[in-house]
Amino acid sequence: MDIFLQQIINGLVLGSIYALVALGYTMVYGILGLINFAHGDIVMIGAMVALAIFHPLAASGIPAPVILLLALTASIAICVTLGMSIERIAYRPLRRAPRLAPLITAIGVSILIQYTAALIWGKQYISLPPLFKTTQLTIGGAHLTDLQAVIFLLACTVMGGLYWFVTRTRMGAAMRATEQNPDVAGLMGININFIISLTFVIGSGLAAVAGLMVVLYYGIGHYYMGFILGLKAFTAAVLGGIGNVTGAMLGGLLLGVIESLASGYIGDLTGGVFGSNYRDVFAFLVLVLVLIFRPSGLMGQPSAERA
């Protein structure tokens, strides 16, 4: 039972990070109908920028919270600039092109970002320098570090803020209108280009936060880390119902828990035939199962294809 609770806690913490990334996929998909393959790599850039700040400052004697705040600001600034430029340069000119075109550009951008990162930071794993000590809390026999708690709470706060923004503000209403029908929204006086840019800004900002969290959680960064993370976050978005903001949050948390439980128990269940080295397979399995049985996801409405 303790192991069960432990896996649930681990899953929720991990899932809150997936959820932040999934939001970026789902918002862009909702508005442009495009899978932004480069989104996972933006998370990677956020993580690498944070590491680049940590390394020279870790031993400088500056208090850890200041360094963290500095890293967060730098990550967000760089990721947001990157996200906006990608939309401007690679996606906007193709908005009216055949469907395949922006998908191919997206995968091209993803590769460009990965190998630019490899060029800047090298291809080796970069580990997190010791910044602070974590303390363990115990809840009903399961362990939780204060770092995990902070990650989870911060992710939930950010998501709450986003939910408020999308549902309660004028700007959020403009976003929802654009999502429903960009042409009509444009006729109603909404600046479509601005809203799309804003979507990329918000998505990339969330990606930067998630990148910092991944670094703190796993203690490691790598130029290729965005790929599998992106795949999982996309799965979370599909699980929740792609295009649906609440769905992405729920899907992320759920996927984190599923993955934790599955990789925690698969060894016992299969008598050791499959081990936790198959961990990355579960997200994919979930994706395929959702697409077979409920392609609209948990919270999405079935949508017909429009001409």
Added chain:
Amino acid sequence: MSGLKNASLAARLFGYAALAVVLLVLPFVVEPLLGRAWVRIIDIALLFVLLALGLNIVVGFAGLLDLGYVAFFAVGAYLYALLASPHFGIHWPFFLLLPMGAALACLFGVLLGAPTLRLRGDYLAIVTLGFGEIIRIFLNNLNRPVNITNGPLGITLIEPIRFGDFSLSQQHTLAGLTFAPVHSYYYVFLACVVLAIVVSLRLEDSRIGRAWIAIREDEIAAKAMGIHTRNVKLLAFAMGASFGGVSGGLFAAFQGFVSPESFALLDSIMILCMVVLGGMGHVPGVVLGAILLTALPEALRYVGPLQQAWFGRVLIDPSDLRMLLFGLALVLMMLFRPAGLWPSRVRKREFAE
């Protein structure tokens, strides 16, 4: 008028004949000029032409984005490796294994395509992307508790293609010419490529090919015209996969060794680049793209020493440079020349709209 027609027909026939002669003597011209290594590179180029032609059916004809195409290549290669090597002690002949590889890849294609192809096309991209990665995880880890794939070490001592006692991995002498393995395989691969080109061209003009193109242009309209879109898309996907399966088998026989490393995402991207760069849906363009992109890494090999000479050290690793160029090529091609370097006339018109 008819005289003119005959003249152009004769010119075309003459062109084909000249091309055939060039292709037939190519390895024996290349070897003395550039060395045997280049004959090998040409062999590999032919394998990639085969792969690119297969992916062209999926991406070019039917307009479905497959980002894990190399997985089907892996399926074919591992099937051949497992059933024609001392690993399990099974030694089946190639004429059984190549069709089996095609069939198995086809089966995987159907399993993967069936749930995704009834949905919007974008899902296929991400599912294939995931599948490409998953298959590598399995190949890497299926060495215990029962050793199936031999894990990251891969499978060695794979048997070559053999007609009775005539093995392609040995040196043969015929009419005063020495056929090294790279030469013999060249002709086998060339035959496969010619067959694939003929199949591709005939498919494009067939009822099915036209249905694929209709789906690519406008799926809803195609459906309204009575095309069973899901089945027709599935057919494209499975057929493309089977091309991958065959070339995988050829690859395993040619190399004598397979390991999960040969089947990374980057290889899928490279094949996609060949199709996109050459001209999606245009067979000669795709062949051109495959040849160009196989030769490119060889050309980039000189970039390392050049950097050494100019800057005193290697700033960009040539293989990274290759990936950067691929990424850039995908973006720039879509922005400025979406129909490819050598587009078909129909495709050019369509993108010009």
